[in-house]
Amino acid sequence: MIHLEKVCKTFGDLxxxxxxxxxxxxxxAFVIMGPSGAGKSVILKHIIGLLRPDSxxxxxxxxxxxxxxxxxxxxxxxxxxxxxxxxxxxxxxxVFDNIxxxxxxxxxxxxxxxxxxxxxxxxxVSLSQADHKFPSEISGGMQKRVGLARALVTRPRIILYDExxxxxxPGMSVDIARMIREIGQELGMTSxxxxxxxxxxxxxxxxxxxxxxxxxxLQGTPTEVLDSGHALVHDxxxxxxxx
Amino acid sequence: xxxFTRFGNRIxxxxxxTAGFGMRIAGETIYRIPQLxxxxxxxxxxxxxxxxxxxxxxxxxxxxIGMIVALQVGLELxxxxxxxxxxxxxxxxxxxxxxxFVTAILMAASVGSAMAAELGTMKVxxxxxxxxxMSVDVISLLVLPRVLALTLAMPILTILANYVGTIGGGVIxxxxxxxxxxxxxxxxxxxxxxxxxxxxxPISLFGGLLKSLIFGFVIGVIGCASGLSASRGxxxxxxxxxxxxxxxxILVIVLNxxxxxFLFQ
Ligand SMILES: Nc1ncnc2c1ncn2[C@@H]1O[C@H](COP(=O)(O)OP(=O)(O)OP(=O)(O)O)[C@@H](O)[C@H]1O
Ligand SMILES: [Mg+2]
Numbered sequence: 001m002i003h004l005e006k007v008c009k010t011f012g013d014l015x016x017x018x019x020x021x022x023x024x025x026x027x028x029a030f031v032i033m034g035p036s037g038a039g040k041s042v043i044l045k046h047i048i049g050l051l052r053p054d055s056x057x058x059x060x061x062x063x064x065x066x067x068x069x070x071x072x073x074x075x076x077x078x079x080x081x082x083x084x085x086x087x088x089x090x091x092x093x094x095v096f097d098n099i100x101x102x103x104x105x106x107x108x109x110x111x112x113x114x115x116x117x118x119x120x121x122x123x124x125v126s127l128s129q130a131d132h133k134f135p136s137e138i139s140g141g142m143q144k145r146v147g148l149a150r151a152l153v154t155r156p157r158i159i160l161y162d163e164x165x166x167x168x169x170p171g172m173s174v175d176i177a178r179m180i181r182e183i184g185q186e187l188g189m190t191s192x193x194x195x196x197x198x199x200x201x202x203x204x205x206x207x208x209x210x211x212x213x214x215x216x217x218l219q220g221t222p223t224e225v226l227d228s229g230h231a232l233v234h235d236x237x238x239x240x241x242x243x
Numbered sequence: 244x245x246x247f248t249r250f251g252n253r254i255x256x257x258x259x260x261t262a263g264f265g266m267r268i269a270g271e272t273i274y275r276i277p278q279l280x281x282x283x284x285x286x287x288x289x290x291x292x293x294x295x296x297x298x299x300x301x302x303x304x305x306x307x308i309g310m311i312v313a314l315q316v317g318l319e320l321x322x323x324x325x326x327x328x329x330x331x332x333x334x335x336x337x338x339x340x341x342x343x344f345v346t347a348i349l350m351a352a353s354v355g356s357a358m359a360a361e362l363g364t365m366k367v368x369x370x371x372x373x374x375x376x377m378s379v380d381v382i383s384l385l386v387l388p389r390v391l392a393l394t395l396a397m398p399i400l401t402i403l404a405n406y407v408g409t410i411g412g413g414v415i416x417x418x419x420x421x422x423x424x425x426x427x428x429x430x431x432x433x434x435x436x437x438x439x440x441x442x443x444x445p446i447s448l449f450g451g452l453l454k455s456l457i458f459g460f461v462i463g464v465i466g467c468a469s470g471l472s473a474s475r476g477x478x479x480x481x482x483x484x485x486x487x488x489x490x491x492x493i494l495v496i497v498l499n500x501x502x503x504x505f506l507f508q
Contacts, residue, residue: 048376074378088373091365102377105384154377 001026001190002047002158007056009042016042017053018214024207029184030192031205031222034212035236040194041085043211044160047192048082049073060158078106081151081159085166085194087143089135089150095122096131099150107154121149124179126172141167148176152183159184161193165200177203198226198237210236261472261490268468269460271382272390282388289392293354294399300353301346305337305404308345309411312336317420326420330430333412334405338435338451339507342405344499346397347458351491354396355466358389359487362470363480371471381471390463397459398452405451450506457502458495465491 002024009017016039024030034040045051046058049065058065060076068076089098099118103109109117122128125145135143144167151159164180165173177200184191184204193204201208202222209219210232217232218225225233279286316332362385365371374381409431416422435445442449469487473479 050372050376077376077378080376082373082376084369084373086369088369090370090374091368101379105379106377150377 001028001061002030002192003057003059004043004046005057007046007053007058009039009046009051009053015214017046017056019056020211020215022209022216024190024192026190027188028190029181029204029206030190031201031208032192032194032211033196033198033201033208033236034210036196038211039214040211041162044082044162044192044194047160048077048080074106078154079157081154081156083144083147083151083159083161083164085162087135087140087147089143089146091135094132094134095127095138095146098135098146099153102150102154117153118149121153124152124183125149125176139167141169141172144168145172145176155187156189158190159192161191161195163194163196165195165197173197173200174203180204202226212236261468264472265464265468268382268386268471269464272386272464275380275383275387276391278383278387279391282383285384285388286392289389290396292357293350293393293396297349297353297396297400298403300349301400301404302407304345304349305342305408306411308341308404309333309337309408309413310415312341312408313412313415314419317415321420326416326422327426327430329412329416329420329422330427331434333416334409334431335434335447337408337412338405338447340451340499340503342401342408343397343451343455343458344495345408346401346404346455347462347495347499348492350393350397350400350459351462351466351488351495354393355462355491356484356488358393358463358466359470359473359484360480362386362467363473363483366471366473367476367479386464386467386471389467390460393463393466394456394459397455397462401452401455405448447507450502453506454499454502457498461494461498462491465494 002022004020004022007017007020008015020043022043032040032043042051046053047060047065049068052066063072063076065076090101093101096118099121100114103114103117118131119128122131125148127142127145127149130138130142135146138146144164148161148164151161161180164176168176180191180193181204183189191204193200195201195204205222207219208222208225209216210225211217212232218228218230220228313329313333316336317326317329320326320328320332362371365385371381374384413424413427413431416427417424435447437446438444466487469483469490473483
């Protein structure tokens with residue numbers, strides 16, 4: 001489904017991806033953890049074609065993403081959802097219109113169906129009351145949830161979450177993690193989730209990869225990896241709890 | 244060799260790529276004009292911002308420009324006892340050059356810079372990227388209504404500037420040169436009667452309006468294209484806005500020369 005092979009990417013002198021291999025099977029809930037600044041967001045941006053690798057293979061649905069442009073790329077992206085680390089809501093549209101935007105712009109839906117769909121996803125992220133507010137009027141955590149609703153509203157087959165739990169209180173973060181898993185299973189989505197939260201990783205993922213130094217250092221089921229007692233895991237968890 | 248390589252890399256390459264990007268945006272905007280009805284709401288808002296909200300500045304500046312032109316030209320003409328001709332001079336100068344030009348400069352500084360800042364902020368906050376990821380057509384959603392609103396606002400404001408500027412000239416004619424206002428306006432209107440070779444319309448007036456239309460399009464495209472190429476945070480937005488105003492003013496001046504030569508010579 002999502003397949004990365006020997007992907008390299010440097011920004012100036014900084015080698016962010018170093019022959020990265022990553023394979024996400026169809027229907028799986030894949031979690032990536034790793035130190036801050038390691039390049040996790042960069043991986044997601046490569047998968048959706050926002051960044052091009054210096055070398056290596058990136059395939060989604062057997063299509064080579066870096067070679068796609070124009071309409072084929074848009075077609076692929078219509079099947080994908082992306083939750084941005086910093087939400088990236090459109091600041092001059094209110095919450096409702098932000099979520100409705102991809103429906104209005106890329107699909108031919110009647111207005112009442114748009115209304116239904118938007119209210120459904122707003123309910124999922126517990127924001128039904130906030131639909132008329134503007135992004136600048138709601139908190140960071142609420143913006144994150146709106147971003148999540150916007151990523152889900154088109155019912156994509158593949159969804160990429162960049163730190164879905166960031167900026168949420170513990171209770172909400174558990175709810176969101178659960179919701180991500182349930183929606184994924186219900187709709188048979190393939191997801192890649194980047195997270196700093198061990199709880200989130202355990203709840204969401206059926207596969208966990210530890211990304212350190214530009215490549216996957218360790219992978220397996222979340223329990224296997226997190227309870228392996230491996231020195232890298234130990235260091236990472238100590239380090240990440242410190243920061 | 245080293246100097247030329249550096250010059251090429253630092254100055255020419257960015258210049259060529261900026262120009263290329265601008266032209267691409269221009270082409271894509273023109274290509275999407277049929278989608279305007281879909282963007283009507285944004286277009287109306289932008290038109291209001293471009294036209295109504297800059298009206299008072301244009302009126303104020305045009306009035307002074309008219310007075311300046313009348314004063315300088317009038318004093319020279321008076322030395323030869325020709326001050327009656329001032330009406331011809333001021334109205335031609337306003338309608339052909341000063342009206343379109345001054346309006347364009349004001350629009351570049353206010354509306355064009357606002358577009359660059361607005362789209363630039365969206366760009367650095369990843370909003371544009373988010374639109375791309377959602378396969379939303381950024382040109383149609385953001386650029387088209389802005390560029391068209393500015394393009395159509397320009398001739399309207401220019402007509403206003405022409406009118407107010409000519410009146411400003413009239414004030415000088417009456418107060419400083421002791422002319423009759425009625426005679427001044429008759430002269431001013433007579434001078435605009437010339438019909439063009441290639442359009443059956445008063446050439447000075449419509450040539451000026453055609454110029455203003457082109458200026459509006461250029462300012463809008465440069466504002467939007469600069470905004471869309473912003474990078475690196477708030478400082479990047481500042482840099483982008485500055486570049487947008489500078490580039491559009493330079494281009495307006497250069498175009499003004501060539502269009503003037505083509506239209507009125
Ligand atoms: N477009 C870019 N241009 C230059 N450098 C970049 C770009 N995008 C990312 N980087 C650099 O790549 C590195 C990895 O960035 P990335 O955002 O992927 O980190 P991350 O693992 O997501 O960190 P965090 O957990 O803090 O979000 C950083 O050092 C960053 O400065
Ligand atoms: Mg990140």
